[in-house]
Amino acid sequence: NLPKVEDPDIQLIKDNLSCIKNKILVLSGKGGVGKSTFSTLLSFLLSSDPELNIGLLDLDITGPSIPKMIGTMSDKSNATLHMTNNGLIPNYVQDNLATISIQYLLPSLDEAIIWKSAKKETMIKKFLKDTLWNDLDYLIIDTPPGTSDEHILINKLLNKTQSVTGAVLVTTPQEVSLNDVRKEINFCQKVGIRILGLVENMAGFVCGSCNKKTDIFKATTGGGEALCNEFNIPYWGKVPLDPRLGICCDQGESFIDLYPESEATLKLVEIVEKL
Ligand code: ADP
Secondary structure, eight states: OOOOOOOHHHHHHHHHGGGEEEEEEEEESSTTSSHHHHHHHHHHHHHTSTTOOEEEEEOOSSSOOHHHHHTTTSSGGGSOOEEOSSOEEOEEEETTEEEEOGGGGSSSTTOOOOOOHHHHHHHHHHHHHHBOOOSEEEEEEEOOSSSOHHHHHHIIIIITTTOOOEEEEEEOSSHHHHHHHHHHHHHHHHHTOOEEEEEEESOOEEOTTTOOEEOSSOOSSOHHHHHHHHHTOOEEEEEOOOHHHHHHHHHTOOHHHHOTTSHHHHHHHHHHHHO
């Protein structure tokens, strides 16, 4: 029986993240449900308070969309990360909002990452242990969909060392998404990641011409709220489908600044108060 050798990176990661007050994972069962959009909106909204320092870490190594959504890809010469002797300097969207993503290390938006798990693991560890975040109030961590190798790694590096505050789950009100988010809940409960709340995204669309509300994605079995009751986790409500939000994501603009009175922004303000 050989003694268990502790991964030395774990302590380095713990030390590096010790200057961050809240570390929040954003998880979804399925891709395309708005997880990166939610991470971006949350970061913009939190950083609208100049007293708060926010970091946004994109751990979706094969599908990094944060840099485009948050607007750091518009000027290619600035869409990069700098390595110093002390560590990695994140890319700043504004003074109090810093981002890290594999996208900044790629030559173009079209470049595909075709890496095996070990290489992805090395990159994730590097981001966690070498990024010079300075003191942060919140680090929002966008993850790939599902319960993949990356999630097992995140659990090992962050959760087991009590370096994570909790997770927000994002789903649409459609059964295929809700079914996958069940697996995510199951994963969190198995490994002991605290679920802060569940958000239903793209829930309802209000027509701009006739003001009629349509549930484009419709749950047939009670939706996110019923799921939360079943698993005894907090239900954080619905963010509507708003085409202006899609445009802001594509153009790297802050939806909450452009549309402060929209239903989606008001809902997000409510959600931030629960963090
Ligand atoms: P995920 O990270 O779960 O894969 P994304 O955040 O990339 O999903 O969102 C998928 C697409 O849906 C993006 O094009 C995004 O702009 C759009 N989207 C997400 N949420 C909304 C919403 N509430 N209203 C309109 N479009 C949305």
